[in-house]
Amino acid sequence: MGRSSRLAFDPIDRAGELWSTHFGDPLSMKVVTSVMRVQQLLLAELDAILKPFDITFARYEVLVLLTFSRNGSLPLSKIGERLMVHPTSVTNAIDRLERQGLVRRVPDASDRRRTLAELTPSGKRLTKRATRALTEADFGITGVPEHAQRQLYDLLRDLRASAGDFPHPDEDVSRPA
Amino acid sequence: MGRSSRLAFDPIDRAGELWSTHFGDPLSMKVVTSVMRVQQLLLAELDAILKPFDITFARYEVLVLLTFSRNGSLPLSKIGERLMVHPTSVTNAIDRLERQGLVRRVPDASDRRRTLAELTPSGKRLTKRATRALTEADFGITGVPEHAQRQLYDLLRDLRASAGDFPHPDEDVSRPA
DNA sequence: GTGATTTACTAGGACTTCCGAGTATTTGAA
DNA sequence: TTCAAATACTCGGAAGTCCTAGTAAATCAC
DSSP states (O other): OSSSSSSSSOOHHHHHHHHHHHOOOEEEEEEEHHHHHHHHHHHHHHHHGGGGGGGOOOHHHHHHHHHHTTTSSEEEHHHHHHHOOOHHHHHHHHHHHHTSSSEEEEOOOTTTOOOOOOHHHHHHHHHHHHHHHHHGGGTTTSSSHHHHHHHHHHHHHHHHHHOOOOOOTTTTTSOOO | OOOOOSSSSSSHHHHHHHHHHSSSSOOHHHHHHHHHHHHHEEEHHHHHGGGGGTTHHHHHHHHHHHSSSSSSEEEHHHHHHHHOOOOOHHHHHHHHHHHHSSEEEETTTTTTTTTTEOHHHHHHHHHHHHHHHHHHHHTTTTSOOOOHHHHHHHHHHHHHTTTSSSSTTTTTTTSOO
């Protein structure tokens, strides 16, 4: 893993020091490296929490999305949109979930290009239990105070906004350009 | 990609709303999802910047680390430690870099278990150029003001600290327990 | 000094992500 | 209406991450 063998110092800070002696101001490099590292830590933690349920966080996200949908089913394309991943990633996830009996593929009569993914009863039960486990573990960020979580969310949201991840509130979507 | 097809709303906010009606307080879930998403966006941006040089960010990190080392070479194990990735990930990266002629494997005479990865002249040149491209693009976070970057770095550092990512300053490493 | 343990690297496999390309179906335009 | 363009899904492949397990070499203990 990346986590277990801990150094006697913070490798990101160290990299920043070396960076500044070679290249210049390391702030943006440190920010980006930190994001990568935190993602790595969180994902490892989440997957560890979900391991007893034999799913990964990627597949858990699909299950939750289906739980939120009105009738427990969604076209694969919608899943990809909402989760912001490539269509082939959805195919891959649904393949595995279907093999595990947690989800079923159902043809969509109203548009025969589409395939719906539908939660099975077993899928619904597992999602409940997995969600309990994740919320009890606070998604792997217990120890981070609430105000810090809020600040973090806001800053990340600003970053996403400046990367064009979602429309600005003052952008009129109905009347483009 | 996840980026191109933008929804008319923020999927993370929306997931938070749905989450709260089904399960409860979505703050930690929103924070974690945001980290995942930002990592995805940044990595895509960095890889796009590096595409003309025919390397990925993962391989770039290896090259920079070698640049920082005294003689342009390091044992693979050190690389894994510093980059906080699994030994097999290093093997994989070095395999590719070696195939590209950017790095050379050199046996370590002082410890014959070890293999050193050494920058080739071509590897050194490419690292310079790639670094220029990345710094000019501010590592994909142009548009994020400096104070926000600082706050973000500090919050992520706190999060890493609470996950035990590095020793606390008041922890005496030389005298364990 | 010899044997057990630890360390370093690699091989193979699972999982996720992306991309490009191909097939089917629906929509839209002439 | 008929043909072109857009949309939905899948297949195969590349790249990254991790894990388990195996071999070789160094270190530690007795």
